[in-house]
Amino acid sequence: MMLFTNTQTRKKEKFIPLDKQNVSMYTCGPTVYNFAHIGNFRANVTYDLVKRWLKFRGFDVKHVMNITDVDDKTIRDSITEGITLKQLTDKYTNAFMDDCKTLRVIAPDVYPRATENIPQMINLVSELIDKGFAYKATDNCVYFSISKFKDYGKLSHLNLSELKQGERVANDEYDKENISDFALWKAWSENDGNVKWDSPWGPGRPGWHLECSVMAREFLADTIDIHMGGEDLIFPHHENEIAQSEAATGKTFVNYWIHNAFLLVEGKKMSKSLGNFFTARDLLHKGWTGREIRFVLLSSHYRQQLNFTFDGLHAARSALQRLDDLREKLAAASGEGDTCAEITAAVNSAKEKWIASLDDDLNMSPALAALFDLVREANKFIESGKINIASAKLILEFLDETDEILDVKKDENEIPEEIIALAKERALVRKEKNWSRADEIRDILKEKGYTVEDTPEGPRAKKL
RNA sequence: GGCGGUGUAGCCAAGUUGGCCUAAGGCGAUGGUUUGCAAAACCAUUAUUCACCGGUUCAAAUCCGGUCGCCGCCUCCA
Numbered sequence: 001m002m003l004f005t006n007t008q009t010r011k012k013e014k015f016i017p018l019d020k021q022n023v024s025m026y027t028c029g030p031t032v033y034n035f036a037h038i039g040n041f042r043a044n045v046t047y048d049l050v051k052r053w054l055k056f057r058g059f060d061v062k063h064v065m066n067i068t069d070v071d072d073k074t075i076r077d078s079i080t081e082g083i084t085l086k087q088l089t090d091k092y093t094n095a096f097m098d099d100c101k102t103l104r105v106i107a108p109d110v111y112p113r114a115t116e117n118i119p120q121m122i123n124l125v126s127e128l129i130d131k132g133f134a135y136k137a138t139d140n141c142v143y144f145s146i147s148k149f150k151d152y153g154k155l156s157h158l159n160l161s162e163l164k165q166g167e168r169v170a171n172d173e174y175d176k177e178n179i180s181d182f183a184l185w186k187a188w189s190e191n192d193g194n195v196k197w198d199s200p201w202g203p204g205r206p207g208w209h210l211e212c213s214v215m216a217r218e219f220l221a222d223t224i225d226i227h228m229g230g231e232d233l234i235f236p237h238h239e240n241e242i243a244q245s246e247a248a249t250g251k252t253f254v255n256y257w258i259h260n261a262f263l264l265v266e267g268k269k270m271s272k273s274l275g276n277f278f279t280a281r282d283l284l285h286k287g288w289t290g291r292e293i294r295f296v297l298l299s300s301h302y303r304q305q306l307n308f309t310f311d312g313l314h315a316a317r318s319a320l321q322r323l324d325d326l327r328e329k330l331a332a333a334s335g336e337g338d339t340c341a342e343i344t345a346a347v348n349s350a351k352e353k354w355i356a357s358l359d360d361d362l363n364m365s366p367a368l369a370a371l372f373d374l375v376r377e378a379n380k381f382i383e384s385g386k387i388n389i390a391s392a393k394l395i396l397e398f399l400d401e402t403d404e405i406l407d408v409k410k411d412e413n414e415i416p417e418e419i420i421a422l423a424k425e426r427a428l429v430r431k432e433k434n435w436s437r438a439d440e441i442r443d444i445l446k447e448k449g450y451t452v453e454d455t456p457e458g459p460r461a462k463k464l
Numbered sequence: 465g466g467c468g469g470u471g472u473a474g475c476c477a478a479g480u481u482g483g484c485c486u487a488a489g490g491c492g493a494u495g496g497u498u499u500g501c502a503a504a505a506c507c508a509u510u511a512u513u514c515a516c517c518g519g520u521u522c523a524a525a526u527c528c529g530g531u532c533g534c535c536g537c538c539u540c541c542a
Contacts, residue, residue: 010468028542030542031540031541036542037542039541039542040541040542041542042542043542044542046542071540072540073540156467156468156537156538157467157468158466158467158537158538159466159467208540228542229542230541230542231468231469231536231537231542232536232537232541232542233541233542234468234537235467235537235538236538236539237541259542260542261469261535261536261542262535262536262537262542263542264535264536267534267535269535269536296476299476299477299490300476300477300478301477301478303469304469304470304477305469305470305535305536307476309475309476311475311476311491311492312475312476312491314491314492315475315476315490315491315492316490316491317491318490318491318492319490319491321504322490322504322505325504325505326505329504329505357478363478364478365477365478365479365488365489365490366478366479366488366489368477368478368489368490369477369478369488369489369490370488370489371489372489372490373488373489376505376506379504379505379506380505380506382505382506383498383505383506384506430500433500435500435501438500438501439500439501439502442501442502442503451502451503452502452503453502453503453504454499454502454503454504455503455504460503460504462503462504
């Protein structure tokens with residue numbers, strides 16, 4: 001039985017999909033006007049975690065994630081850079097997908113772009129006008145009238161009459177009937193350059209909230225199982241999605257709303273002025289690897305604010321190193337025979353705790369505790385000579401099982417011939433007890449970025 | 465002001481429907497075993513205590529009351 005915390009009820013709920021086998025999942029994707037930052041990737045890694053766990057538990061998941069490729073910022077930057085909107089958004093869409101690959105995030109099944117679904121968006125706006133939920137204002141924009149939708153606020157639990165209104169909103173949008181009405185269709189203005197589509201209400205472009213309602217309906221269904229996003233999207237974005245979708249269909253839009261908490265960097269909200277703003281690329285350039293970043297993002301609970309630090313990255317590096325080392329030792333195990341009962345019991349107990357923890361709203365800390373408890377025990381078994389091929393295989397299978405979720409296994413690191421040759425030479429001179437030459441070779445290897453460990457099975461070169 | 469989260473060891477972080485908590489796990493640190501020296505690994509130590517004050521109880525990190533701190537949303541934002 002799986003539990004998820006549903007933002008709408010604010011409770012952990014048993015997960016029961018509409019269909020026994022197939023789960024529909026929609027996640028809010030990036031606005032592609034720049035490289036995505038590490039906070040964006042926390043969200044994406046969380047989506048990935050949920051999806052992987054659902055799959056591990058036997059569900060088939062259809063995952064849709066939109067690409068917002070038209071909004072104020074994309075238009076503004078394409079004009080500034082003197083390129084077309086499409087040139088700009090293609091560039092950053094590709095960059096985003098590359099970064100996802102680096103962080104080992106499984107790509108969604110469908111990646112619809114907003115600009116490729118304009119007709120469907122126009123249809124939804126028409127439908128909302130016909131049903132009396134939307135109106136065209138004197139500024140030629142179409143707004144959703146929240147006073148017509150009685151459930152408005154049910155997700156964020158905000159009472160609109162108590163909202164402290166931002167001054168900017170009050171000044172800008174004086175054509176709306178109600179200050180909190182939001183745009184479904186934005187009329188073209190000079191700032192938009194040549195970015196516009198024809199519509200029954202004149203040239204313009206869709207509002208941001210609209211695209212998710214349309215794409216979820218278009219590529220999944222009127223009612224979907226899971227919708228995810230960062231907690232900052234709860235209001236107004238997700239609230240508005242509910243209003244649009246449910247006003248149009250008369251059906252529940254989403255059964256389980258799952259939101260990940262914000263990410264801080266070195267204790268502060270990321271901002272360029274504080275110098276703590278990092279894209280995934282920035283971290284890669286500093287020498288961190290995708291799996292290390294992924295592990296940091298994954299290793300604390302998704303609903304808990306995460307403080308991203310370089311200490312944390314170091315800790316991740318060491319922890320992963322430990323997993324790598326255990327794998328290598330297990331792979332080198334020898335000895336025939338069956339697995340011993342003690343090892344079987346340890347593996348089973350770890351597996352049980354692993355599954356129970358992740359089933360409980362993806363509680364990663366105790367799940368990792370189970371994994372690392374087993375690592376320690378496995379090392380003890382190796383140390384005491386209790387390991388044979390069969391039991392090593394049993395442990396490795398469990399490690400692989402956890403890696404279906406974590407996906408932090410080391411890349412096959414092809415050690416260059418040169419390094420292997422040096423390591424072999426060192427093994428030879430060590431037999432001759434030529435320690436000075438052995439140390440010299442170790443220094444040479446270190447300069448080339450490798451370290452060598454002397455194990456009973458022979459030397460082992462590792463990339464530093 | 466409204467809504468929500470949070471405060472556990474040097475750092476990160478579970479536990480918060482009260483008692484297997486004499487408080488998981490990771491990183492770091494110190495000592496030991498091992499090693500030609502290392503590395504890795506193992507062993508031991510590293511919170512008499514869970515922001516603070518008071519209360520309930522046979523029993524509280526966990527419940528109740530109060531105080532203080534930090535963070536997010538209410539405006540584009542993962």
